[in-house]
Amino acid sequence: MMIDLLLSYAFFLLKVVTVLVAVVIPILVIANSKKNKLDSDKGRIVVKNLSEKLEEIGVSLKGAAMGAKDYKSFLKERSKQKKKELKKKSKEIV
Numbered sequence: 001m002m003i004d005l006l007l008s009y010a011f012f013l014l015k016v017v018t019v020l021v022a023v024v025i026p027i028l029v030i031a032n033s034k035k036n037k038l039d040s041d042k043g044r045i046v047v048k049n050l051s052e053k054l055e056e057i058g059v060s061l062k063g064a065a066m067g068a069k070d071y072k073s074f075l076k077e078r079s080k081q082k083k084k085e086l087k088k089k090s091k092e093i094v
Contacts, residue, residue: 059078063071 059075062074066074
């Protein structure tokens with residue numbers, strides 16, 4: 001009698017655990033897939049401005065081809081041009 005009661009209770013707990021697992025796993029899968037959809041860039045076009053990187057590569061190539069003094073004067077001239085461009089852009093914004 002006592003063993004039958006414990007056995008039926010064990011089967012009840014097994015059924016409850018089975019139902020909980022059957023309900024919780026799909027909910028977790030759906031939540032995880034929605035989170036991954038938000039994080040992914042699928043369907044988006046990302047545009048990156050590569051002009052500055054390419055300019056830096058060009059400057060380093062010029063530095064390899066030039067002498068040390070010529071390269072230093074080239075860098076000074078380049079920094080002056082950049083400052084002028086920044087001033088011009090700041091005036092245009094205002």
